[in-house]
Amino acid sequence: MTNSSHAEEEKKVRETVTNFLLSSINIANLNDDDNLFASGIVNSLFAVQLMTFLEKIFVIELGMDDLDIENFKSVNATTAFVMRKKGWQKAEAGPS
Amino acid sequence: MQYLLTEQQKARHGDFKTFVNQNVEPFAEKWDREQRLPESVIALLAKLGYLGCSLPTQNGGHGWDTVTFGLLNEALGRGSSSLNGVLTVQTMVSKALLKWGSVEQIRKWIPMLAQGEIIGAFALTEPGGGSDIHSLVTEFTDSRGDSLVLNGAKKWISCGQFASLFLVFGKLGDRSLACLVPRETPGLEVEPIHDLMGFRAAGLAKLTFNNVEVPPANVVGKPGFALSHIAPVGLHYGRISTACSALGLLRGCFEESVTWAATRKIGNQPLGDIGMIRSLIAEMGTDLEAGSFLCHSACRAADENLPEAFEKALMAKYFTSRAAVRAASDAVQIQGAAGCHASSSVSRFYRDAKIMEIIEGTTQIHEHLLGGIFLGQVRRSLQ
Numbered sequence: 001m002t003n004s005s006h007a008e009e010e011k012k013v014r015e016t017v018t019n020f021l022l023s024s025i026n027i028a029n030l031n032d033d034d035n036l037f038a039s040g041i042v043n044s045l046f047a048v049q050l051m052t053f054l055e056k057i058f059v060i061e062l063g064m065d066d067l068d069i070e071n072f073k074s075v076n077a078t079t080a081f082v083m084r085k086k087g088w089q090k091a092e093a094g095p096s
Numbered sequence: 097m098q099y100l101l102t103e104q105q106k107a108r109h110g111d112f113k114t115f116v117n118q119n120v121e122p123f124a125e126k127w128d129r130e131q132r133l134p135e136s137v138i139a140l141l142a143k144l145g146y147l148g149c150s151l152p153t154q155n156g157g158h159g160w161d162t163v164t165f166g167l168l169n170e171a172l173g174r175g176s177s178s179l180n181g182v183l184t185v186q187t188m189v190s191k192a193l194l195k196w197g198s199v200e201q202i203r204k205w206i207p208m209l210a211q212g213e214i215i216g217a218f219a220l221t222e223p224g225g226g227s228d229i230h231s232l233v234t235e236f237t238d239s240r241g242d243s244l245v246l247n248g249a250k251k252w253i254s255c256g257q258f259a260s261l262f263l264v265f266g267k268l269g270d271r272s273l274a275c276l277v278p279r280e281t282p283g284l285e286v287e288p289i290h291d292l293m294g295f296r297a298a299g300l301a302k303l304t305f306n307n308v309e310v311p312p313a314n315v316v317g318k319p320g321f322a323l324s325h326i327a328p329v330g331l332h333y334g335r336i337s338t339a340c341s342a343l344g345l346l347r348g349c350f351e352e353s354v355t356w357a358a359t360r361k362i363g364n365q366p367l368g369d370i371g372m373i374r375s376l377i378a379e380m381g382t383d384l385e386a387g388s389f390l391c392h393s394a395c396r397a398a399d400e401n402l403p404e405a406f407e408k409a410l411m412a413k414y415f416t417s418r419a420a421v422r423a424a425s426d427a428v429q430i431q432g433a434a435g436c437h438a439s440s441s442v443s444r445f446y447r448d449a450k451i452m453e454i455i456e457g458t459t460q461i462h463e464h465l466l467g468g469i470f471l472g473q474v475r476r477s478l479q
Binding site for chain 2: 047053067068
């Protein structure tokens with residue numbers, strides 16, 4: 001994947017994740033690094049709803065190995081997780 | 097609601113009803129009175145593949161969709177809530193393990209659960225509380241080797257009396273943790289709980305863990321995710337199962353009431369000609385139709401892996417369990433003294449229906465969650 005197409009995909013993933021979160025959690029403004037699991041923002045179903053959303057929209061399957069709060073704690077973390085899971089990696093830097 | 101089903105789903109629902117008519121309904125009062133399910137009927141559920149019907153075929157299940165799973169629960173719930181409880185907890189354990197178990201755990205346990213060779217039980221509720229799952233006191237501690245040591249107690253565990261495998265929830269320090277505990281594990285004591293108001297044949301038990309060794313191979317998922325990810329998957333299917341079972345109980349109340357009202361006479365007048373009786377039947381029949389749609393919607397959403405499936409299951413369980421309580425009360429009222437006697441199905445329905453409002457989250461927990469969800473939707477739409 002070229003760096004430009006990687007950036008495009010990452011932008012789409014970020015927007016999709018952000019839109020889902022804004023429609024699911026009780027917060028007016030969401031910054032990319034805001035902690036989603038901070039007290040009072042989400043209910044007890046949120047974690048599995050987010051999991052189901054990611055599986056459905058990005059056609060991925062989450063399992064035991066993906067259970068790491070670092071994967072889901074923020075918009076940035078979730079976006080990076082989806083990019084890794086999809087195998088959408090940045091191109092290797094060439095020799096300078 | 098039938099028009100929403102495929103021909104295959106309708107045909108299977110017909111098969112389920114026939115099975116219940118022949119193998120469940122004639123014996124349900126006896127099981128309730130004796131407070132136990134015979135091994136033979138559980139073996140029959142296993143033989144037909146019902147206990148693993150919603151598990152993938154590659155894991156030994158039938159691979160049926162959730163709508164069909166719901167129809168099976170509905171049919172069984174019409175016959176015996178206690179018997180349906182076996183399917184409920186078997187599915188809760190299987191689905192949670194299938195989703196979050198290791199490859200080795202899935203390979204080892206799921207085929208046996210799917211085939212009904214072993215019965216699972218979902219050990220979450222504790223003597224000190226059920227609704228507040230975050231207040232668990234069952235505790236895992238590190239031991240010298242790789243294993244953990246489990247101490248604590250669980251209570252009101254459906255099928256605990258005869259289950260072979262327990263999915264147990266507790267805390268490791270401040271992190272939640274789930275593990276599998278086979279029944280024969282040293283340190284596990286199972287104490288039957290008798291004389292419940294309803295679900296009397298569902299084999300409830302208290303479990304006590306005294307320095308139970310839990311090898312790493314039996315830890316499910318990872319520390320910190322048992323209550324956020326593992327329990328909710330099991331509870332989700334538990335709610336779908338209970339919602340559909342309550343719907344079956346509601347159908348039982350409706351059918352018994354209509355039959356009674358059509359045949360019982362006061363003087364020369366059929367009971368069903370009395371307006372007040374018609375009002376009760378009208379509410380029952382309309383609740384039955386509404387509940388059918390909510391259950392179907394929840395099952396379809398689960399089949400399509402929609403994030404809103406969890407909310408829909410809450411709504412279905414909230415509605416049908418409350419409607420079942422109302423219907424059972426009215427069904428007893430319509431039958432009068434006859435409905436108060438143990439020989440009448442509706443007296444059992446009356447006792448079982450109340451349990452539906454408590455298991456897999458009380459009505460009040462459902463209201464707390466659903467109220468918050470609906471308010472949140474409005475708040476967000478106003479932003």
